[in-house]
Amino acid sequence: MIREAFFEAFGLLKALPLLWIGGLAIGAVSVGDILLGEAGPAFSGSLQLLSLLLFPFIIAGSYGIIREKNGDITTFLRYATGYYFRVMLPLIIIVFAALVTIFLVMIPMAIMGGTPTADMIFFIALGVTIPIMLLTYFYDCFAVFSDEKIVDSIRSSITIVLYQAWKVLLFIVVNCVVLGTLLFGLAFVWMGLLWEKMSEIAAMDPEVISTMSGEEVMALLGPDALFATAVILFIWALIATPFTLAFKAAFFQRLGEMPRYFMWVV
Numbered sequence: 001m002i003r004e005a006f007f008e009a010f011g012l013l014k015a016l017p018l019l020w021i022g023g024l025a026i027g028a029v030s031v032g033d034i035l036l037g038e039a040g041p042a043f044s045g046s047l048q049l050l051s052l053l054l055f056p057f058i059i060a061g062s063y064g065i066i067r068e069k070n071g072d073i074t075t076f077l078r079y080a081t082g083y084y085f086r087v088m089l090p091l092i093i094i095v096f097a098a099l100v101t102i103f104l105v106m107i108p109m110a111i112m113g114g115t116p117t118a119d120m121i122f123f124i125a126l127g128v129t130i131p132i133m134l135l136t137y138f139y140d141c142f143a144v145f146s147d148e149k150i151v152d153s154i155r156s157s158i159t160i161v162l163y164q165a166w167k168v169l170l171f172i173v174v175n176c177v178v179l180g181t182l183l184f185g186l187a188f189v190w191m192g193l194l195w196e197k198m199s200e201i202a203a204m205d206p207e208v209i210s211t212m213s214g215e216e217v218m219a220l221l222g223p224d225a226l227f228a229t230a231v232i233l234f235i236w237a238l239i240a241t242p243f244t245l246a247f248k249a250a251f252f253q254r255l256g257e258m259p260r261y262f263m264w265v266v
Contacts, residue, residue: 008246015071064080086153
């Protein structure tokens with residue numbers, strides 16, 4: 001199932017060129033955040049907010065042309081606008097549920113008089129967020145492919161993830177491995193672009209290098225490092241965004257229908 005979905009994802013990217021528009025948009029916003037973010041935190045925050053608002057538009061439009069098997073721009077825009085809030089609103093509910101859960105977990109600690117450290121809060125947030133993200137992973141697919149409403153899309157995602165847990169986990173692992181491999185390869189390209197300056201830093205005293213912070217190293221690399229990072233991030237977003245959406249859609253369509261008895265239990 002995963003192998004077939006993997007190869008179908010490449011077929012979708014070839015047959016539906018509009019899928020790449022998501023990568024272009026997210027990549028452009030990411031590059032703007034890196035290159036123009038130094039203008040001030042407010043400007044950087046505005047770009048990050050723009051990407052959050054843009055992503056449901058891209059998801060809905062991309063899934064729409066995959067669903068219709070029609071790469072026409074009108075189909076993309078029709079789904080992107082018509083299903084925007086079906087993708088956005090459940091995401092807001094999911095984020096809110098995660099925050100509330102983290103808060104509820106912290107209450108017993110506060111009652112017992114414990115002072116949570118930053119590391120403890122981080123691991124609590126991680127322990128809460130990851131399961132919620134896994135359970136609601138396919139809510140957007142149900143919203144677009146199955147025309148399900150806000151709460152129904154979340155419920156259906158939880159149901160299918162519980163029923164097909166091992167397949168879903170394996171799919172996520174494969175997807176992460178693919179994206180990680182791509183990022184690892186691009187890291188070598190990044191080092192190649194900055195090879196001369198990195199060689200100069202490598203020739204420095206190791207003790208001096210060990211005491212330097214990441215910001216100090218980037219300062220030594222100069223503006224070229226910022227530009228190289230922006231280029232690499234753009235390439236990664238350009239490829240990773242459409243591939244992930246196409247792979248996820250192809251896998252979702254192969255999961256099949258859930259047994260009715262299981263849906264009633266959930």
